[in-house]
Amino acid sequence: MRIVVVGAGIAGVTLAAALRDSGVETVLLEQTQEVTPVGGGLQLAPNAARPLLRLGLGPDFAEVGVRLESRDMLHWADGTLVHSIPMGAEFEKRFGAPFYTMLRSDLHSILLAAAPPDCVRRGHYVTDVLENSDAVTLRCADGQEVRGDAAIGADGVHSIIRSLLNEERPRPGGRVIYRGLIRSDRVPEHLAEPRMRVWMGPDRYFSCYPVSGGTTVSFNALIPTGEPRPDSWTAAGRIDDLGRALHGWDPDVHTLLSSAKWIGAWGLQERTTVPVWHSERIALMGDAAHPTLPYFAQGTNLAVEDAIVLADQLRRSTPLTVGQALAEYATVRSRRVKEVHTTICASLRALEQAETEERRVILADSEMATADWIYGYDPEHPGETTAASSSIGNHPNRPRT
Template sequence: MWRALIPAEMLRDVHLEEKGNYWLGPGRTLITYWVRPNNLYSILASVPAAEVQRESWTESGDIEDLRRSFSDIEPRARKMMEQIESGFITGMYYRDPIDRWTYGRVTLMGDAAHPMVPFLAQGAAQGIEDAWTMATVLEKASKKDVPTALQEYEQRRRPRTTRVQAGARAMVKLTHETEPDRIRARNGRWKGMQHIDPMTETTWGFVWGYDVLKAVKLPAGEVLGLSATKEGKSLKRPESQRAFSLWKNAFSPEQVARGHDGLREGYEEFLATNFPLSKEVGVESLELHGVPSLRVHALRKRANAPTVLHFHGGGYVLGSARGSLEYAHRLAEAVGGTSIAVDYRLAPDHPYPAAIDDALDAYRGLVNSGVPASSIILSGESSGGGLALALALALKTAGTPLPAGIIGVCPFVDLTLRGPSVSQFAGDDPAANRDMLTYLGASYFQGHEPTDPMVSPLYGDLAGLPPLFLTASEGEVLLSDTTRLIERAQKAGVDVTSRIVDDSVHVYTIFPFLPETASTMKAIGEWIEGSFNR
């Protein structure tokens, strides 16, 4: 990165922005701003590593090299560059916060502990937050308690700097996309955010809205880490705490920093590591009207048992049919029949209506293969539950025979994020938070209206839908999606069976070791049996 300062008197003929941030092609960015208004102007110019001859904090680089790197920029910016007399080149160094900062009476702060990527202006900001936090905890401590106070300082700061660093790195990657398809997907996501987060208050509130003066007065356990969960939050039972911890640690800082690519990788790893399909279970690949899918059967399949058409979760951006097979197989066992996991296309590469189009094709393909609609149960967890509901609404509108029932586990049915639990349980749910839901939802609906029932089925006409089995966890961020759906469906005359479990997590049924999972799977089997015998 080139750094240069220009006195104002040399820029009289150049119209300057108060602050500018320009992406000028692969590896090239120009960031400009006043250091002292109408006195001294700063230029930061990043170039590809291959165009850097040497780095130094003191020696000037060859200005002609800088001008060659930016020879094709627009005239006003080129005129500004021509005024630079000297500048120096430094590398852009950053890393995730190191694992340990404190040793006795010695600790680290600022770039020594967490060198920030030069984005979101957080290098100095995080250092200032460190300094104030350290000063505050030391002020309260006696001389004998200094090591303990420094441990508290690290406990308060490391989770936050990890989250800020990962977010900044993700934004660097997002703004420097070079492939046309990825640029289109990124811009589509930004269009979507204009619907639900026009001022990016949700997206970047954790950075800009943070008040260190207030935060340092709160208990250390209130600090929000990488998963936007309070570091001191815990559940009552060992098994529910195990599920909570698995969700909390589902993604590494590196995976978050890589945007949806890293999140997809992390989610697949999370599912494959923790919920592998038994080797006893055979898996068949098939296509339903061109949509790739995977089929598993109950080990003791009953005659005339239903077929579950299952849609995985992941906010329409993450997940896969293969990743959901273990849960899909337990659904097959619960109903004594067959489960088919659908590999519908994912956003942001394939935004709305790709997922609902694939869901419709898969359903029609299953019916055309000889499985009657009256033997099909739609199923989905989280966004997959929303997709199953949207599919049923689409089938009703088209006059297509409806399935026998729908299973929705913690369904994501309101992508406007208007549900009160989204705010009420902020910091308590390691699997979902407003920031992540905004990112995922906007990636899916993009320029489309999020209140469209095909996107957010909560806003659809639910009358005439088949029986619903809906379940969620008390205290999860998407709880009000389920409770509002139950209320609206009952008012529309739909037969609703519901279960709200306590001391558990989002999409608790994917965790086979939870007692509430076993009881819910048993209840699903009884519900299916009752529905089929009517």
């Protein structure tokens, strides 16, 4: 069976890695000539780290990832600790996997190395997908056609495949997110510790954490704006603009900003989870199916979950039953994504409306109520949350080295 994936980002290469040696041929069509994604750091929570560790990626994660010891919520003006969530060994014992931070490009490179050799075809901009009862044909801008038994849209927030299955009208999100990277030796030692620090203001936040094995600090800030901004990580931001937006904030925040050489800016747009995830031979995954605003950092983790669940369905299907496999995948994933998005939105509303002194209770209650079913979710056993007892070792489809 042959699966054609549109997009070679993290969702697409995770699917290819999970299907390696399964007997399912995976072809990834990537429109750019360079498949390494732009962007800064990301948070790989236990619900995504666990299945990737089962693929044998632990040694790679140990080299470039950072195992966080805590997530510290700080007052925006003076850095006073509002709430701290212990991670480290406690998280590993509770959820069966660490909570990592790493560069997006490092995670992508690791997954690409775990995928089948030469599975990515660069410079293929897909413009249309033709579906019939026994195959799909993907047409590219240069006139080439690629056939497969099923097509998977993993082409991100601007997905052409999503537009074939759904109508949407994205709305300006009224916020811009800034991201930047700083060498750890350019900041005070405490800002490079293996902790995530989040300064929370009434309508904006700033956070930082180490990546690249601790040699680099990644930071990001979410700022309200009334101006339209490009929905692209390739747009440069102005450090002075961000500094003015955070005037009066904790001096540690401005220490980080003064050490940055360049930052990226991305204007957010609000896109809802799609109502239609699949047709008979086409399915969506990752941001193509459920564009996720950068709150609670579950976008990458949900995309990895998608890939693991979809790989399991495809591994057990044939060209004749692939439609049923896509339908099963869509049922499982749409339910999970809806639950996560609903919880995130409710928590966010509560935090935005709360006074600073109330946030400690809200954060503690939210962590207790959601940690087990978000971080303990196992996409290989989606009906269970057995993370604490799951074994991390050999996997029946672990890539050969």
